[in-house]
Amino acid sequence: MAAVRKRVSPSRWLAYGIVALGGVIMLAPFWFMFVFATHTNTEILSVPPPLWFGSAFLDNVRLLIEKLPFFWRNLGLSFFIAFSVTVLNLFFCSLAGYAFAMYHFKFRESLFAVIMATMMLPAFIFMIPTVLIMSAIGWMNEAKALIVPGACGAFGIFMMRQFIGTAIPKELVEAARIDGCSEFGIFWRIVLPLVTPALGSLGLITFIGAWNNFAGPLVIMRDMDMFTVPLALRALQGTGQVPWGAISAGSAIAVLPLMVLFVIASRRLIEGLTSGAVKG
Amino acid sequence: MATLHLRNIEKTYESGPQVIKGINLDVADGEFMVFVGPSGCGKSTLLRMIAGLEDITGGDLLIDGKRANDVQPSERGIAMVFQSYALYPHMSVGENMGFALKLAGKPKAEVDVAVGRAAEILQITHLLDRKPKALSGGQRQRVAIGRAIVRKPKVFLFDEPLSNLDAALRVQMRIELSKLHEELGTTMIYVTHDQVEAMTLGTRIAVFNHGVIEQVGRPLDLYQEPANQFVGGFLGSPKMNFIQCAVTERRADSIALKVGCASGFELPRSVAADAGSALTLGVRPEHLELTRAGDGIAARVDLLEHLGDSTIVYAAIDGADQIVTIKTQGGRTALRAGEAIGLRPQAGACHLFRPDGRAIAAQA
Numbered sequence: 353m354a355a356v357r358k359r360v361s362p363s364r365w366l367a368y369g370i371v372a373l374g375g376v377i378m379l380a381p382f383w384f385m386f387v388f389a390t391h392t393n394t395e396i397l398s399v400p401p402p403l404w405f406g407s408a409f410l411d412n413v414r415l416l417i418e419k420l421p422f423f424w425r426n427l428g429l430s431f432f433i434a435f436s437v438t439v440l441n442l443f444f445c446s447l448a449g450y451a452f453a454m455y456h457f458k459f460r461e462s463l464f465a466v467i468m469a470t471m472m473l474p475a476f477i478f479m480i481p482t483v484l485i486m487s488a489i490g491w492m493n494e495a496k497a498l499i500v501p502g503a504c505g506a507f508g509i510f511m512m513r514q515f516i517g518t519a520i521p522k523e524l525v526e527a528a529r530i531d532g533c534s535e536f537g538i539f540w541r542i543v544l545p546l547v548t549p550a551l552g553s554l555g556l557i558t559f560i561g562a563w564n565n566f567a568g569p570l571v572i573m574r575d576m577d578m579f580t581v582p583l584a585l586r587a588l589q590g591t592g593q594v595p596w597g598a599i600s601a602g603s604a605i606a607v608l609p610l611m612v613l614f615v616i617a618s619r620r621l622i623e624g625l626t627s628g629a630v631k632g
Numbered sequence: 633m634a635t636l637h638l639r640n641i642e643k644t645y646e647s648g649p650q651v652i653k654g655i656n657l658d659v660a661d662g663e664f665m666v667f668v669g670p671s672g673c674g675k676s677t678l679l680r681m682i683a684g685l686e687d688i689t690g691g692d693l694l695i696d697g698k699r700a701n702d703v704q705p706s707e708r709g710i711a712m713v714f715q716s717y718a719l720y721p722h723m724s725v726g727e728n729m730g731f732a733l734k735l736a737g738k739p740k741a742e743v744d745v746a747v748g749r750a751a752e753i754l755q756i757t758h759l760l761d762r763k764p765k766a767l768s769g770g771q772r773q774r775v776a777i778g779r780a781i782v783r784k785p786k787v788f789l790f791d792e793p794l795s796n797l798d799a800a801l802r803v804q805m806r807i808e809l810s811k812l813h814e815e816l817g818t819t820m821i822y823v824t825h826d827q828v829e830a831m832t833l834g835t836r837i838a839v840f841n842h843g844v845i846e847q848v849g850r851p852l853d854l855y856q857e858p859a860n861q862f863v864g865g866f867l868g869s870p871k872m873n874f875i876q877c878a879v880t881e882r883r884a885d886s887i888a889l890k891v892g893c894a895s896g897f898e899l900p901r902s903v904a905a906d907a908g909s910a911l912t913l914g915v916r917p918e919h920l921e922l923t924r925a926g927d928g929i930a931a932r933v934d935l936l937e938h939l940g941d942s943t944i945v946y947a948a949i950d951g952a953d954q955i956v957t958i959k960t961q962g963g964r965t966a967l968r969a970g971e972a973i974g975l976r977p978q979a980g981a982c983h984l985f986r987p988d989g990r991a992i993a994a995q996a
Contacts (some may be wrong), residue, residue: 523714523716524720526683526714528720529685530683530710531783533735542720546722
């Protein structure tokens with residue numbers, strides 16, 4: 353028996369085309385970054401540019417280390433800052449989100465509205481006050497100047513409040529209270545284990561944001577050995593001929609952990625972002 | 633085990649109405665007290681106030697003679713079973729049941745013994761290693777009860793614990809709860825909107841309405857002698873019929889009543905109601921007898937429901953815009969819709985209510 357083939361309508365083909373074009377536009381920079389990381393500057397600047405992998409990756413890495421003697425330290429510092437910011441964000445945002453979702457206190461709604469309003473402000477508005485404060489307390493050129501201000505954010509609070517509000521029944525908290533759990537104990541022993549999907553999503557988003565943060569380290573860090581990876585790679589562009597191959601190799605090394613992390617956690621990320629959207 | 637005394641207990645929300653309006657109630661040691669009433673009457677709120685999950689804004693709560701208004705929920709000596717079970721999803725059944733003892737710092741061996749004993753009572757020993765998501769509704773409810781038992785509370789609080797179960801399981805769990813009360817002998821307070829649960833489980837019942845207790849008493853006392861029209865109507869299924877009537881004549885040992893435009897009948901009891909006054913006659917469906925047309929209150933069959941063991945007859949009273957329910961024994965009847973019939977209330981099972989709903993007591 354012949355299989356019935358469903359005819360795809362022209363409008364659907366158009367939709368597929370638009371989606372495919374969008375995909376190409378988004379993936380092209382990644383592709384060229386990995387391809388350029390394996391070519392010399394001459395090859396990269398030739399017309400047309402190379403579209404497939406070359407053999408100069410190790411030379412580019414060697415050049416990168418030569419131009420940026422602290423590259424591995426910069427990479428380590430980036431990881432330390434991103435990891436610290438993520439851990440602190442998960443703790444403080446879930447704590448605040450729990451309070452906003454489960455407790456009734458005076459000015460709760462107003463306070464939440466104020467926190468949400470901070471999401472409307474462009475990140476650059478905070479740059480000058482941050483520098484002034486860090487300078488005043490003597491934290492300039494130190495990692496904690498990037499970690500402490502990033503320890504809690506409005507988006508994280510919002511996300512955790514929404515998740516906890518929909519995923520944790522109030523009776524569960526009350527049962528724990530009757531069982532003799534302290535208020536912090538309820539959060540730590542009952543609520544946190546049940547919000548791991550949201551914690552996974554928030555952790556991933558925060559880690560990526562902190563890892564890619566460029567403006568923060570730009571105004572805080574002064575010495576090369578305290579630069580984060582984005583800042584260090586940017587520093588290469590100001591030293592005569594721009595070594596595009598080395599920059600691409602550095603970018604590829606920097607982005608690889610994120611891509612692996614994303615592939616591993618993407619399912620959980622989507623789950624966390626969409627949970628509570630519909631009644632389960 | 634403990635006694636419980638509620639003295640003028642009130643609850644008023646900051647930006648809302650008063651939901652509990654001066655409740656006075658004594659619960660004896662080992663008693664099974666049932667709070668029953670329609671949705672929004674305040675029964676669950678009062679239970680939560682006893683548990684310490686809601687603040688008491690007025691009055692005193694005494695547990696075992698000690699004022700407990702400001703005592704933490706975990707220190708009141710109570711355990712609560714929630715309608716939604718409220719089991720910790722990330723813990724096994726055993727961990728759920730032993731959680732309170734673990735928090736209290738009891739040695740693991742002691743926790744295991746207590747959990748094992750409670751599991752035996754509820755026959756859930758084989759489920760101790762499972763997570764709540766791997767249990768059926770009935771099993772989850774047992775675990776929730778087990779978690780309460782393990783704490784050895786002075787008072788058990790149940791907040792509509794059987795509402796999420798199907799009808800058959802509800803009956804089974806109801807029987808088991810009754811047996812559990814006999815076995816443990818602990819004071820229990822049970823909230824339900826199901827009057828069958830209230831009638832079958834309670835040593836005493838408190839009927840709630842709009843934040844006040846309308847009547848407290850033993851189930852059959854409330855059923856047979858309701859203090860007012862609300863209690864009469866709430867307890868019993870099908871519910872009590874309320875028939876508007878007027879006193880036509882008051883004699884020494886009887887009273888003549890008129891229903892609708894034409895029908896009249898006599899009640900052999902003396903009540904404090906003057907001739908001409910309007911009253912409400914309350915009579916349960918099983919206490920209305922069907923007679924031939926022309927005898928008793930004239931009515932016409934409106935609808936028949938055959939339940940197998942009995943038949944529910946809905947009849948419209950002639951001259952009055954009112955449908956009454958009659959419950960007759962036996963699944964078969966020769967009655968047909970539209971047929972003229974007569975209704976005779978059983979004399980000893982009639983209740984008379986004033987226009988404000990209060991019952992009129994028979995005079996000796």
